[in-house]
Amino acid sequence: MDRIKGILIPVIVLMMAACGAPDNDGDTRIVSLMPSNTEIIAELGLADQFVSVTTEDDYPASVVDDESLVKLNTFELDEEQLIGLSPTHIVAHASSAPMHQDILDRVSEATGADVLVVEDASDIEGIYDSIRKIGGFFDVPEKAEKVIGDIAKEMGNLKEQYSSEEPEAAFIHISAHPEIYTAGDGTFIDDALGWINVENAFDDMEGYPNVSAEAVVERDPDILVSLRGLEDKALAQSIRDIPGLDGLAISEPENQCNVDPDLISRPGPRSAEGLKAVGQCVYE
Structure with a gap:
């Protein structure tokens, strides 16, 4: 058949x-x-x-x-x-x-x-490129520039708001133990978090690497930014299930930022909204 x-x-x-x-x-x-x-x-x-x-x-x-x-x-x-x-x-x-x-x-x-x-957006500028191309495709370039301008203004405000904060090192939590994946350098998530002065604990690695629990312990990040879309209790349990993290700052629920993954991992008009949620969790 x-x-x-x-x-x-x-x-x-x-x-x-x-x-x-x-x-x-x-x-x-x-x-x-x-x-x-x-x-x-x-x-x-x-x-x-x-x-x-x-x-x-x-x-x-x-x-x-x-x-x-x-x-x-x-x-x-x-x-x-x-x-x-x-x-x-x-x-x-x-x-x-x-x-x-x-x-x-x-x-x-x-x-x-x-x-x-x-094309896949690997940074904030990539969002603007995508909007501009789609706007041109549908012959609404002026509307596209208006949308870009609105996003850029929000992003600029966020950058200014958090530029004076002491940077926090974040572990970007994408998957559960034993296959622990995170976001490294060259990814949209890494670039986006940089806009609000959040450092990536694994920014010396490219793409979306598979990392060990030992590597997380060695780097001892200040904050965990989870993109798994779990409820708070489920997220806390997920972190407790990773061996060796007891005693790390990120093992404490108050150091776990649980945001809507679509707002951070999906480059688009709501990216500023996602970064605002992360910034509020990390610094406020």
């Missing part, structure tokens, strides 16, 4: 392409394949033009609560389903585009949809 389907899908795509792009009556029909892109597009005032987002999208509420939107599983992207949506614009992401490139090419050929692949 899989072999038959593999033969039929390209045939169907070619037949649809031969018949020309579907008639969209001039309406813009947007498919977003990454939650961070969805948030940016919504912030640009285009949420009412979505026809589909992903099963992982959980913001804004207007998108989450819209039962007319098709929710796509990007891990198993359905080509026929995408074609059936008759999109005019598809916004993909560099982290998954290689896996979907052939599908996106065929869908674009069949429907006439324009496709934009947004």
Whole structure:
């Protein structure tokens, strides 16, 4: 059956392409394949033009609560389903585009949809680049610059607010024992925390390294910033389950910052909100 389907899908795509792009009556029909892109597009005032987002999208509420939107599983992207949506614009992401490139090419050929692949933001400036590219893609550059200006103002205020604070060294908590992953240098999370004068205890490592409990003990960070999305009690228990951390500052609940992971790990319009939450936890 899989072999038959593999033969039929390209045939169907070619037949649809031969018949020309579907008639969209001039309406813009947007498919977003990454939650961070969805948030940016919504912030640009285009949420009412979505026809589909992903099963992982959980913001804004207007998108989450819209039962007319098709929710796509990007891990198993359905080509026929995408074609059936008759999109005019598809916004993909560099982290998954290689896996979907052939599908996106065929869908674009069949429907006439324009496709934009947004690069992964590794710093705050990367957010602005993403917004600018998406704004240009939808021909709303002025709105994009307004959104960028608003975010930049918030970020500047946060930087000024915490610039005189004594820096705290943070362990960025991404996964549980025994596979302990953290964020190192060259990541968006590392750059973002730097804006509020929070040092990364593992900034000598690149990307998202797997670290040992012994390495955490050796560095003895002042604060733990958790991006696991746990309740406070569950987070405290998770840290107690890591052997050897007893006696460290981060083993105490008052030194554990439990923030919405989407606000920090998802580069987008709400990043300043996430950093404000971290700053309040660390310094206030």
